Amino acid sequence: MNKTELIDQIAVSADISKAAANRAIDAFINVIKETMKKGDTLTLVGFGSFAVSTRAARNGRNPRTGEVIKIKKTRVPKFRPGKTLKEAVN
Incomplete structure (x- = not known):
């Protein structure tokens, strides 16, 4: 599923316009x-x-x-699924 399909699903599910669903998704991501x-x-x-x-x-x-290079420390995003999500997938 891509973002456009997600917007369509949310718009139908929440009974709102596609524009409102798009704004909600963008706000959530931000x-x-x-x-x-x-x-x-x-x-x-x-x-x-x-x-x-x-x-x-x-x-x-x-x-x-084969040259040795130094890799700087970095911050990376992580997602840990919750119990309900894990159970829904299995």
């Missing part, structure tokens, strides 16, 4: 981004948690040359 940018966690009980994790700096290897 809230998640801003929360994670601050380093906070967003938890939706039963659905899951969006959080930021930090990967430590480490040495890697260039696959072409």
